[in-house]
Amino acid sequence: MRVRKIQLKTFKRFDDLTIDLGDEPRKIIVMVGPNGCGKSSVFDAFEEKQKDFRPWGGEDASFYSKAFFYTDETKKASTYNRNNSILIEFYPPNAQSSRKTFYIRTAYRFTSKLNVQTLSAMASIFETRDEPLSSIALDGRLDANYKRLLSASYSAFEAGDKTGNQVRAELIGSINVILEKILDIKISSLGNIMDRKGEFYFEKGNATNFPYSNLSAGEKEVVDIILDIIIKKNDYDNTVFCIDEPELHLNTSVQKKLLIEIEKLIPENCQLWVATHSIGFMKAAQDELKEKVQVLDFSEKDYFTGSHTITPIRTTRKNWQRIFKTALEDLTGLLSPRKIIYCEGRDQPRRDGTERGFDANVLNGIFSEKYPDVLFVSSGGNTELDQRSEIAISILSKVFDGLDILVLKDRDMASGKNTTAHDRDVYLKNNPSNHRVFVRWEIENYLFDKEVLKKYCNLNALTFDEASYDGFVVDIENQNIKDETGRIKNYCGIVSSINAEKFKQELAKVITPEMTVFAELESCIF
Incomplete structure (x- = not known):
């Protein structure tokens, strides 16, 4: 099941907002934008709809309805009906909501220490009441997840088909395979409640069997999220998973690896919504996961006042720069291209620094969505192009690792003389491999x-x-x-x-x- 369309009417701070993902919504939906732009409110709407199947908890009506706070008395209301304020369409069209439709993790989660001393029968995942009930509630599910994992090990051992070592290796091994792709730690033991050691123990470098409480905040974050999804994904198998700001306490490289591994864990028929400021998450969305991602940009305008529709942005270089600017402000230069292609055209930029060259502007427009890490730059005429590209190669290749610099010319490169396809082939064979020439006469x-x-x-x-x-x-x-x-x-x-x-x-x-x-x-x- 995936969300296809949402309409929020006087919900939280929105007057009337529609999010439309199109007829075939993708697996990963990334919501980006500055603090206070409404990303977490979307998750609150999902959480509210779950009350159709889980009628307990949550905030009072004034937390969810803007209608209580209008200055215009004619708009003001004293009642709130979630079914009128929140309208959701799913994909495929015949999909029906259920208790497992949404699984939400809030930004307010931090289990600093585990200390489980008793183990008793656990309620089913759908009956438990340990989950947060709004975006401002604390998320403390790690304790219950630890107990479920321990219960699974006891049950598997009691079945008699496997030894204790086999059970432990299977349970811990599946988690460690993922953890080691993200961090340089792995679980060494599930502890022993009888010895008052009811917590996870870990290995890292030359240290072993140190407790969960000794992990860094970022390491705890990763363990918490990965363990939660592994334990829940078999039950939440037709679900929209939502994670609010999963990058807390994590550095950029870990953020990127985490999103890649989360996507692998979640079944293909499900959907993952992420609200984030994370550079690492956005780079994963731009690179490894780009075919599975739709990006909703809440930074473009004020979506709270009036009627608005948000649709996924075209993932062009220009749009990525705007998104990264939200996270980095004036450090957008960090979104450096991986490939610069020098082409013929006016080399002097406009007063505002933008490209004036016709060929470069045309080619940037054509290829910016499929190749967002490529930049076409005008660099003068035929001979100037050669000279300036050589200077760029000698300087920029020393500064930026992995940067390719290409030279692109019209086939009309012989001062107006006729240049045949054979002449083009001869030129390419007798020049460096970074040279390119149009097959056709010119753009x-x-x-x-x-x-x-x-x-x-x-x-x-x-x-x-x-x-x-x-x-x-x-x-x-x-x-x-x-x-x-x-x-x-x-x-x-x-x-x-x-x-x-x-x-x-x-x-x-x-x-x-x-x-x-x-x-x-x-x-x-x-």
Whole structure:
């Protein structure tokens, strides 16, 4: 089960907010934004809906309803109905809510010390009342999870099919496989209640059997989350898992590893919602998990006042920079590209520092979503491009590990002389491997491709004159059509005057990964 759409009406601080994930919501939903933007309120809405199946606990009505606090007396209300304030649609469409629909971990959790001295029969996971009942409640489930793990070891041993060592190895081993991918610790023992040692014991480096209480806050955080999901995932097998700010006490590299391992633990038919400021979590979402992630950016505007809809952002470099700025403020330079591609065009930036080069702007627009860690930069003409890229390679490669610098040229690179496909091959064979050359004459030969123009016309309710186009564009790879913008716009049925550069930029916006033109450009460059 996955959430597809949520509407919150006068709930918490929202007037009317809709979150729409589309018809096929992804497995991981990452909510980002500054403190106080409403991320945790979404989890409170999920928690409220669980009261349909778990009718106990929680805060009073004034905690959940904005209607109690309006200054406008005509809007003010003294009652609250969660079923009117919270509307949720699920995927698949026939999915029905149940006691296991949501499993939520709050940001307020810290079990500093375990000291279990008795073990008794445990209520089922769905009957227990140890879970927090709102986003401001403490989360202290580690104690119960320790008891459940210990009970499982006793039960397996009493079944008589395995020795005590086998039972312990299986239970602890499955946890340690994951812990060791995140931290340099592993569980060495489940302790012994009879000896008043009712807690986890660990190994790290040359130390062994030291108690849970000796772990750092970050290590306790990881153990708590991983153990909780391992114990609960078999029961919560058709569930939306929610974790509020799981990065507390964790450094960036551990954050990233933690999200990757959490995703592996959660069944594919389930969903994981994360509210975070974490650089590590966001880097995992940008890199290893990008095909499974949708990002909801609460930082774009004030979503509390009026009616608003939030949809997943396009994961372009520009959007990632805005998201990282939320976490790092003016340290957005840490989001450095992994690949810089120098191309022909105006080398001087605008007054605000933004790119002026036409080719660079077009290519950044086309590839920024699929390749968010790539940056196209204009660096002058043909000879300047060679000189400046060599300087960049000699300097930047010493400063940034793993940074690739490429040189991309039009096939029109011989001062107007005809350059054939064979000439292109000769050039590439006799220059460093970081050089690239368009297969087609120049960028306009891709922008003015029939596939692009047809799509542009279709999206803009224009009629494309294909017969006239075919009569003029007889060789899209080799024909020089850079200066034929006026003719091309006429083929698109545009009768008014237009800015040629702006028109070509609009054409670039319709080029998407499933198109042949995109694949050809991608093959040339990457």
